[in-house]
Amino acid sequence: MELTHSGQEVMNPDGPAWVEELRSLRKGQWIGGNIHFFSEVDSTNTRAREWALKGGGEGLVILADAQSRGKGRLGRRWESPPGVNLYASVLLRPPIPAVEAPQITTLAGVAAARALAHVSGLDARIKWPNDIVIHGRKVAGILAEMEMEGDRTRFVILGIGVNVNWEEAPPDLKGTATSLRIEAGKEFPRTLVADAIFAELGNAYALFLREGLSPGLQEAWNQRSWVNEKRVTALWEGQKMEGRVLGLDRDGALLLRDDEGQIRRLIAGEISLRM
Numbered sequence: 288m289e290l291t292h293s294g295q296e297v298m299n300p301d302g303p304a305w306v307e308e309l310r311s312l313r314k315g316q317w318i319g320g321n322i323h324f325f326s327e328v329d330s331t332n333t334r335a336r337e338w339a340l341k342g343g344g345e346g347l348v349i350l351a352d353a354q355s356r357g358k359g360r361l362g363r364r365w366e367s368p369p370g371v372n373l374y375a376s377v378l379l380r381p382p383i384p385a386v387e388a389p390q391i392t393t394l395a396g397v398a399a400a401r402a403l404a405h406v407s408g409l410d411a412r413i414k415w416p417n418d419i420v421i422h423g424r425k426v427a428g429i430l431a432e433m434e435m436e437g438d439r440t441r442f443v444i445l446g447i448g449v450n451v452n453w454e455e456a457p458p459d460l461k462g463t464a465t466s467l468r469i470e471a472g473k474e475f476p477r478t479l480v481a482d483a484i485f486a487e488l489g490n491a492y493a494l495f496l497r498e499g500l501s502p503g504l505q506e507a508w509n510q511r512s513w514v515n516e517k518r519v520t521a522l523w524e525g526q527k528m529e530g531r532v533l534g535l536d537r538d539g540a541l542l543l544r545d546d547e548g549q550i551r552r553l554i555a556g557e558i559s560l561r562m
């Protein structure tokens with residue numbers, strides 16, 4: 288096993304007890320059967336991409352206790368303090384056309400929302416395109432980065448950050464971010480949260496490989512959506528559109544009825560929603 292150690296990145300092959308427990312829970316499983324743990328890393332997605340380029344197998348997980356440069360979409364930052372939250376990236380190699388790769392975000396949203404609801408008993412919902420919210424505040428973010436080979440998908444790095452035991456979000460995020468602990472008033476073992484996410488992800492991904500973005504998956508997404516039926520403002524590159532969300536369509540685009548009554552299709556990429 289070869290890794291370039293740079294700056295403060297620390298590879299920890301055995302990991303602390305919670306990682307050992309997670310390894311034994313995931314032994315022999317598709318997602319997380321092989322976990323590389325770091326006490327601190329720049330970004331789990333960046334590390335996972337390196338492993339992917341070196342031929343890492345599907346289901347490989349990069350897990351970190353902290354990230355010094357956790358990534359959101361479009362170069363935005365994901366706050367990743369040590370000791371409390373979950374930062375994991377999963378390597379997937381779906382044999383699908385590149386145009387379908389963004390649907391991985393859709394199935395990951397369903398899986399993450401289900402897992403967090405199951406573990407915490409809280410009403411975890413998907414905020415299109417890539418966040419999981421509880422009572423409207425962000426508890427988890429998903430960042431899928433894909434590598435293409437012609438018009439095929441070479442691999443997808445699926446990053447998931449979950450605010451598990453954060454006591455409080457930094458001041459600038461207080462209004463928009465939360466954690467399982469803040470919402471439930473108690474702590475949750477990271478082992479259980481990660482295990483639930485990897486298990487749900489394995490199920491949703493297996494179904495996706497068999498049936499694509501099936502009506503069942505679309506329906507599951509719509510049931511767990513935080514934005515459906517709500518009035519939103521969609522923002523991208525200085526542009527803006529207001530309307531009411533109708534739901535996810537068969538290709539994973541979000542349908543919006545604008546104020547002129549026109550149905551618009553929003554494709555993830557650059558768009559952010561404000562409620």
Ligand code: ADP
Pocket residue numbers: 359360361363364365366367417418425426427428448450460463464465558559560
């Ligand atoms: P957006 O949700 O604004 O479209 P992203 O999905 O890329 O953007 O997420 C990045 C944004 O999420 C950051 O700009 C910041 O506002 C917020 N954020 C950063 N870290 C966290 C965190 N740990 N929990 C919740 N929200 C966060």
